[in-house]
């Protein structure tokens with residue numbers, strides 16, 4: 001069987017997608033790659049290769065060397081970092097994808113690409129945002145995500161490449177920290193709840209955004225990539241969501257487990273403006289119809305899992321290991 005290559009494997013998604021894919025397809029069947037050197041279990045459990053997506057030769061070498069049939073291309077800059085460094089975001093998010101698609105075309109690889117709720121903009125209907133609607137984002141991140149969706153669809157139509165993608169919401173996870181997104185507070189709030197009993201949020205307390213627990217995101221990615229292609233009317237990219245929540249609602253749910261927890265909001269103008277340009281809730285009925293998507297973790301289940309998992313992880317790290325890695329990938 002041909003192998004899987006995951007770029008950006010040390011980021012928030014990759015840190016959990018790689019082990020999940022290895023559990024499904026075998027440790028040797030999944031090659032992790034990144035521009036950083038792994039410190040954790042990634043390199044112990046299967047092949048790791050240094051590959052910079054800005055260098056087509058490095059991707060091509062990895063694909064040839066490991067006989068890769070599918071690329072999960074996660075390497076990207078997230079929304080807040082992309083606003084700080086728009087040129088770097090364009091170079092990596094578009095240049096990296098273009099090179100990955102070219103290598104995929106050469107070798108006939110399937111490609112998964114995470115798009116985002118950031119692919120929508122201020123002109124998009126903000127409530128129950130449809131699958132097919134206006135996409136005129138006002139952020140560099142969003143511009144690269146819409147362009148990526150179009151490019152992936154183009155490679156499918158023009159070169160018959162099996163490209164598939166998801167418009168992921170903010171991802172809530174406990175293994176690796178997200179690296180510079182607008183939805184990052186929804187992870188940090190759990191760390192702060194456990195460590196300090198208080199979180200200062202950079203968004204207004206009523207800022208509603210779609211979110212998803214990582215276990216649901218991994219299942220969505222894997223189910224989409226295994227879906228019967230004849231059922232897919234859309235490809236790049238499907239709306240998916242598990243819940244639409246505000247910082248106030250998330251804090252209230254945490255308070256059910258930790259009554260003393262407090263939330264304060266000191267909105268950061270850049271991230272607040274990004275969040276205000278995104279949907280408050282997206283409609284994922286196309287994913288449900290075309291490949292059977294259904295979330296399993298609502299706000300209550302996510303909060304329960306996050307607190308339990310993170311308490312164990314932080315306690316273990318306090319007694320021995322390092323803090324969780326900050327990631328550089330989409331989600």
Ligand code: SER
Pocket residue numbers: 078079080115116117118141168169170171180181182183184330331
């Ligand atoms: N989580 C991402 C971000 O906030 C959105 O896809 O940038």
